[in-house]
Amino acid sequence: MEVNPMSNRAYSVAVAALAILVSAIGALASRHVPPTLAMSEAELAAGFARAMADVVLEWDPSDPRSEAERMAVLHDFVYETYDASAWIPQSLFDANAITQTIVGDADAIVRDQVGLVPWDDNPLVPAFGMAPNAGSGSSLLWTVNCLVCHTAEIDGVTYFGAGAKTFDDLWLGEALKTLTNDRWLGRLEGTADYDVARDAWRILSTHHHDKIDSRTRARSTAFAASHVELYMRTHDNRMPSVEDVGRGDVKTPPLWHTVAKMPAARWYSDGSFHGAYPLMASSMELEKDRPFDDLVDVVIPRIQQQFDDVLQYLRPPPYPYEIDRELAERGRVLFESSEVGCARCHG
Secondary structure, X not given: OOOOHHHHHHHHHHHHHHHHHHHHHHHHHHOOOOOOEOOOHHHHHHOHHHHOOOOEOEEOOOOOOOHHHHHHHHHHHHOOOOOOOOOEEHHHHHHHHHHOOOXXXXXXXXXXXXXXXXXXXXXXXXXOOEEEOOOOOOXXXXXXXXXXXXEEEEOOEEEEOOOOOOEEHHHHHHHHHHHOOHHHHHHHOOOOHHHHHHHXXXXXXXXXXXXXXXXXXXXXXXXXXXXXXXXXXXXXXXOOOHHHHOOOEOOOOOOOHHHHHOOXXXXXXXXXXXXXXXXXXXXHHHHHOOOHHHHHHHHHHHHHXXXXXXXXXXXXXXXXXOOOHHHHHHHHHHHHOOOOOHHHHHO
16 A cells, blocks of 8 residues: 555654643643732732722712721621632632633633623732632632622623622532642642642532522522521521521522611512521532531621621612613502512512
8 A cells, every 4th residue: 555655744743743732731730830929908908999999889878987987898898708618729820821721811711701790990809709818928819709699790880789690600610620620730739729729629529519690590509508507506406487498599689689678687589588687698608618607606797797887788879771760660560569479579
């Protein structure tokens, strides 16, 4: 059989190219990335007011506190970590910028894939809902908090406290599991971040993740589980009735809806789950491998403080577009009518 010398040459080139590619991938996978040092608490606080300047946030006009006092408690709420047990090292993201394990630049991943709101005016924190271990004196680590789901960008404007948005926890969880698996974890070996990343992989691999949006109604077993457990702890270990807990599948509500719900003490958009405080964040901390004792001793007291300091003073921002008053009135009548019945759960 006659052999085409050009085919042989092309084959040799292809094999050589493949060998180079495999070697390059191996080199990238083993490349050590030095940890970034966490910023100080003073650094984080110094630019906060400037970073929030263009964010739409409406305070209760009767709030007696000064602007400085409001910004101080808002700062604590925005950067709350609840003493997290699950952290992601910054060095993983730095390594991804080199290896492109997760393809795309940081902005595209944050906005388009995960659904977070980029914080363009904040040079230290890339997106709302990301909270650093500021002041720790160790390498920079990240966790997430309430603002992952309660901040939205609409027509280029960032609205603090908005709900009913998309947060792809499934995509994020799978991406982070890829970054922390054994193949890529070697990049952190010999650094303090290695054990943190390995523990993150364990937590990510043992908890359920799903895409949250206004159509899927944000189902989460953590919602129901936490409220059942907390009810039983204060009721002689008795299981609650459905009326005492609710069904636990709800759309993400805006933070300012707490004021409207306060008289009835019924939280979430569908009115399920009730009590003295909205304890949504306590549910989400379960997915970070927190024991219930941590919820009772650490998380819930902070939520209660944040409710008193921030949430009860938030008000809905003015609707930014023209309103068809006639159509709005027809909608109000339907909403409140006994025939349609929306107000029974959502009023």
